[in-house]
Amino acid sequence: IVMDKVVHAQLALLPLVENLQRSDMDPIENAIAFKKILDDNIVESQNELAEKVGVSKSWLSKTLSILRLPSSLLSKIQADHYSDITVLSALNKVPEEQLDKVYGSIKTMQRNDALEAIKKVISKPTKSKENIVVLKNKVVINTTGLSKEKQDKLKLLLKGIEQLLEK
Numbered sequence: 480i481v482m483d484k485v486v487h488a489q490l491a492l493l494p495l496v497e498n499l500q501r502s503d504m505d506p507i508e509n510a511i512a513f514k515k516i517l518d519d520n521i522v523e524s525q526n527e528l529a530e531k532v533g534v535s536k537s538w539l540s541k542t543l544s545i546l547r548l549p550s551s552l553l554s555k556i557q558a559d560h561y562s563d564i565t566v567l568s569a570l571n572k573v574p575e576e577q578l579d580k581v582y583g584s585i586k587t588m589q590r591n592d593a594l595e596a597i598k599k600v601i602s603k604p605t606k607s608k609e610n611i612v613v614l615k616n617k618v619v620i621n622t623t624g625l626s627k628e629k630q631d632k633l634k635l636l637l638k639g640i641e642q643l644l645e646k
Contacts, residue, residue, distance in 0.1 A: 506564050507557055510545045517543075541568035552578050561586055566593045572601045 585593035
């Protein structure tokens with residue numbers, strides 16, 4: 480029985496290792512193959528799989544993360560023959576409603592440019608310490624965390640400002 484498991488593992492891993500040597504191998508196909516080997520318990524962990532096929536654990540993890548992207552996007556990626564695993568992995572951080580647009584804009588970019596574009600989309604604006612923001616036609620005051628007394632004072636000040644502006 481032990482011998483059968485060893486032979487089964489070797490038969491499953493050998494084609495995968497050979498396919499990784501091909502430069503035209505689709506990263507999604509690789510990810511699917513890796514996932515199947517893990518799901519079938521041919522190896523016990525991502526670490527073991529990475530070691531057996533001769534890739535880094537981080538590369539394997541990035542490759543597997545591609546499968547978390549929506550299937551509609553995966554189809555586009557395959558149709559475009561897009562293969563930068565680092566960029567594809569980074570797309571997982573983009574909000575789902577923006578994925579198609581972001582992928583459409585980055586698919587022709589160099590890796591660093593694509594990663595920078597993704598970073599801009601996912602970066603959240605830093606919380607400003609300013610409680611007052613002046614917009615086009617109004618002033619917005621963030622009163623979160625202010626005491627009721629300070630909120631009331633702000634309301635009085637705003638009324639005073641409005642009265643000055645009306646004159």
